[in-house]
Amino acid sequence: AQTVTQSQPEMSVQEAETVTLSCTYDTSESDYYLFWYKQPPSRQMILVIRQEAYKQQNATENRFSVNFQKAAKSFSLKISDSQLGDAAMYFCAYRSGGSQGNLIFGKGTKLSVKP
Amino acid sequence: GAGVSQTPSNKVTEKGKYVELRCDPISGHTALYWYRQSLGQGPEFLIYFQGTGAADDSGLPNDRFFAVRPEGSVSTLKIQRTERGDSAVYLCASSSTGQGTGEQYFGPGTRLTVT
Numbered sequence: 001a002q003t004v005t006q007s008q009p010e011m012s013v014q015e016a017e018t019v020t021l022s023c024t025y026d027t028s029e030s031d032y033y034l035f036w037y038k039q040p041p042s043r044q045m046i047l048v049i050r051q052e053a054y055k056q057q058n059a060t061e062n063r064f065s066v067n068f069q070k071a072a073k074s075f076s077l078k079i080s081d082s083q084l085g086d087a088a089m090y091f092c093a094y095r096s097g098g099s100q101g102n103l104i105f106g107k108g109t110k111l112s113v114k115p
Numbered sequence: 116g117a118g119v120s121q122t123p124s125n126k127v128t129e130k131g132k133y134v135e136l137r138c139d140p141i142s143g144h145t146a147l148y149w150y151r152q153s154l155g156q157g158p159e160f161l162i163y164f165q166g167t168g169a170a171d172d173s174g175l176p177n178d179r180f181f182a183v184r185p186e187g188s189v190s191t192l193k194i195q196r197t198e199r200g201d202s203a204v205y206l207c208a209s210s211s212t213g214q215g216t217g218e219q220y221f222g223p224g225t226r227l228t229v230t
Contacts, residue, residue: 004157043204045158045221091157101210102148102171103219105157 002027004094006106013082014114020067021077021109023092031097034068034075039089039108048090051075053097079111087113117141119222121207127228128197136192136225140209147190148219149182150206158206164190197229 003026013019025034036048051059051068058066063083067076079086089110093103120139128134140147145166150158160174164184172182179197184190194201204226208219 043206043224043226045206045208047218050218093157101146101212101217101219102160102163102174103150103158104160107155107157 002029002032002094002096002104004092004104004106006092006109008109009107010110010112012112012114013079013086015082015084017082018078018080019082019111021079021090021092021111023075023077023106025073025075025092025094027073027094029096033095033097034066035093035095035103036064036066036075036077037091037093037105038086039091041088045091049077082113084113084115087111119207119209119220121205121222121225123225124223125226125228127230130197130199130229132197134194134197134227136194136205136227138190138192138207138209138222140188140190140207141220142188144209144211144220145187146210146212146217146219147184148208148210149190149192150208152204152206152224154203161192161205194227197227199229202227202229 005024032053034051037045049061063080065078089108091108092106122137147164149161152158162182163171167187179195182192204224206224208221210217210219
């Protein structure tokens with residue numbers, strides 16, 4: 001079975017600085033997808049960034065980028081120029097490349113942004 | 116257009132009672148997922164619908180949990196003989212496809228409290 005591990009329950013960053021959230025996963029599959037979701041206090045999960053395992057190039061979305069290390073099964077999220085609105089729970093998630101589309105989530109990292 | 120909606124937003128019920136949680140997906144989305152998020156945890160998969168049929172219900176914890184999607188749009192998660200351990204946020208997500216990097220759009224969830 002696939003598992004996702006986030007080893008940092010809480011992180012803190014100064015506004016305008018850069019922070020990296022860690023995620024590791026375990027799988028025997030070769031075809032899969034990885035995601036980072038943001039969950040503010042409103043509870044609504046918002047997709048931040050996604051990565052296809054077959055792509056070597058790291059995904060980037062504006063201030064958000066990932067460091068995807070396939071051999072190490074590592075998928076970290078870097079947030080640059082942190083803003084107060086980035087404060088939230090961040091979840092790393094795995095999705096098999098097969099027809100079953102459910103996500104497998106880590107336990108999350110609570111990010112605080114200090115003004 | 117409208118996003119995924121869930122009703123009620125909050126539900127308090129007594130142990131042993133029956134509850135129904137409703138999910139209205141984005142119009143036209145064929146894939147629909149239910150997840151359960153316990154306090155301090157990431158969401159855990161419950162059931163996946165492709166159209167009207169449950170393509171994967173392997174995440175349902177026991178036979179007290181049941182979900183339907185009779186017309187391929189709205190879905191109802193039904194919990195019989197509720198227990199205090201059922202207290203959690205129940206999230207619904209929909210997607211235009213059940214495969215690949217098709218984004219799952221989440222609703223705001225229903226917070227169920229069993230007293």
